[in-house]
Amino acid sequence: MGIGIPKQPYDYPEDVDKFSLAVVGKVLDDRIFFETQIQNWVDLFWKTNTAIIVQKASHSKDIFFFFCTSYEDRDNLMSLRFAPDKGALVVFKAWQMGSNILGIDFSESTIWIKFEGLPTEECQPQVARRILERVGRIIRFDQPLLDDRPHCLMRAKLVVNVQKPLILGFYYEITLKKVVWVFLRYEGVFLCLPWMWENWS
Structure with a gap:
């Protein structure tokens, strides 16, 4: 059984209001950022x-804390969910x-992923689901993909564990003798270091 310590009005710092529009960011990289x-x-x-004032x-x-002074900046930052900086x-x-x-918990983030390389007639959500379920949790597919027009690529929004290597692509077996490589493009992650990627087949 512990001792109870009630909070007092003077427990807050004088500039406590800056926390009301704050965003916290974690740099996923082996290097130290200042x-x-x-x-x-x-x-x-x-x-x-x-x-926006940054404090480590x-x-x-x-x-790092990102202290915003406008709701719009805070909301815009949260809509990003992540951003690349110098390979991190x-x-x-x-x-x-x-x-x-x-x-x-900084282990997960939402990311838009594009599929490039599937045959047009098979560029369908049911094909994408088979690989996306190995990448993360599917939130939704891009709306144009849900109509009946032919598609040259697919795009979906996922919750991904960003602390694990990301899958670069996969082999799609059209027949026993014909296999094509399908790229997975993680939007906004193109500057990340090679250790973030892994192939899967």
Whole structure:
């Protein structure tokens, strides 16, 4: 049985309001990234309505707070879910007041995946499902894919474990003597390092 310590009004820091629009990001990479590097990335390459201040969490080599000052910037950042930076993948999670960053699960993120290389007449969701179920959890297919027109590629949104190697593609066996390679294109992950990929057949 532990001792109960009630929260007091002065337990908050003076700038506690900045947490109300905060987003937390984790850099998935073996390298160490510094606060100034991430701040420069935001300032130079992001299009924002107002300034976003980056602060690295103490006692952590890969977790950063992105303190937004507008709802639109916060919502835009959360709609990304992840972003590549210098070959690393940064996964974003919404900050919940009263939480602790050590309890946030950064292992999964939503990613759009394109299929390229399937024969047009077989470019169908039922074909895609057989491989996508090995990649992650299917959220939905792109709406145009659901009509009856011929398709040259497929696109689907998945929840993927980004801490595991991503499947680069697969062999589709048309006949015993004819096999084609189908590419899986992870949108926004094209700058990631080679260790993130693996082939599957």
